[in-house]
Amino acid sequence: MWACELIDAGYRVLGIDISEAMIELSRKKVPEADFRVGSLFEVEIPPCAAVTAISEVLNYLFDAENEDLSLGRLFQRVHDALVPGGVFVFDVIGPGQVPPGDKTRGFSVGEDWAVLSEREEDVERGTMERRIVSFRKAGEYYRRDDEVHRVRLYDPSGLSAELERAGFRVRTMRSYGGLPLSEGHAAFVARKPL
Numbered sequence: 001m002w003a004c005e006l007i008d009a010g011y012r013v014l015g016i017d018i019s020e021a022m023i024e025l026s027r028k029k030v031p032e033a034d035f036r037v038g039s040l041f042e043v044e045i046p047p048c049a050a051v052t053a054i055s056e057v058l059n060y061l062f063d064a065e066n067e068d069l070s071l072g073r074l075f076q077r078v079h080d081a082l083v084p085g086g087v088f089v090f091d092v093i094g095p096g097q098v099p100p101g102d103k104t105r106g107f108s109v110g111e112d113w114a115v116l117s118e119r120e121e122d123v124e125r126g127t128m129e130r131r132i133v134s135f136r137k138a139g140e141y142y143r144r145d146d147e148v149h150r151v152r153l154y155d156p157s158g159l160s161a162e163l164e165r166a167g168f169r170v171r172t173m174r175s176y177g178g179l180p181l182s183e184g185h186a187a188f189v190a191r192k193p194l
Contacts, residue, residue: 001026001029001030002052002054003015003026003029003030003033003035004029004030006033007030007032007033011050012033012034013030013032013033013034014033014034014035014036014046014048015033015034015035015036016035016036016037016038016039016040016043017035017037017038018037018038018039018040018062019037019062020037023035023036023037040053040057040058040074041073041074045077045078045080045081046081047081047082047083048081048082048083048086049082049083049085049086049087050082050086050087050088050089051078051081051082051086051087051088051089052088052089052090053089053090053091054089054090054091054176055091056091056092056093056151056185057090058071058074058090058092058154059092059093059151059152059153059154060149060150060151061127061150061151061152062150070162071154071159071162072162072165072166075088075162075163075165075166075168075190076166076167078166078190079166079167079168079192082192083192084192084193084194085191085192085193085194086191086192087189087190087191087192088163088168088188088189088190088191088192089187089188089189089190090187090188091176091181091185091186091187091188092154092156092159092185092186092188093128093151093153093154093184093185094153094154094155094156094184094185094186095121095123095126095153095155095184096184097119097121097128097153097183097184098119098120098121098128100121100123102120103118103119103120104118104119104120105117105118105119112136112137113134113135113136113137114134114135115132115133115134115135116132116133116134117130117131117132117133118130118131119131121153126152126153126154127150127151127152127153128150128151128153129148129149129150129151130147130148130149130151131146131147131148132146132147132148132149133145133146133147134146134147156172156186156188159186159188160172160188163188163190167192167193168190168191168192169190169191169193170188170189170190170191171188171189171190171191172186172187172188173186173187173188173189174186174187175187
């Protein structure tokens with residue numbers, strides 16, 4: 001868990017999530033951090049050295065505040081909260097994950113689990129829907145969980161321009177260090193100038 005890594009490295013951590021269940025889980029796993037239920041698009045961002053949004057956080061449309069908003073306003077709020085030299089690190093997925101009018105299916109299997117997925121893009125809306133079915137062995141039976149994720153797809157060059165308009169110096173990456181991102185993903189390191 002990212003918050004645990006940051007605490008272990010000596011950072012103070014404030015985590016925000018719109019899901020009360022995820023906040024409760026995070027509080028149990030990393031009690032040294034401060035976790036709050038709220039919208040990333042509305043919560044006050046205190047003065048800080050870094051803001052991170054790892055694993056497609058900005059793509060998800062669970063938050064009604066993200067439905068019709070440009071990320072420009074969020075980028076400006078993050079820029080304003082960062083100290084000079086501060087950094088904003090995040091990643092997003094872009095369009096072209098699924099051929100137009102098509103669906104892609106995939107699966108992953110472990111010793112006592114299986115995950116099935118189906119993805120479909122809406123090119124006109126710039127969104128994608130992922131349907132995920134998970135099976136996990138519980139005793140001699142399997143428990144099933146169904147999820148639907150709706151995400152907005154972002155063009156990396158458009159986001160770089162938005163970040164620059166907010167005052168950042170931007171670097172786009174295809175990996176986090178030695179951990180490559182999957183096809184169609186881009187990571188950003190946006191630094192507030194000194």
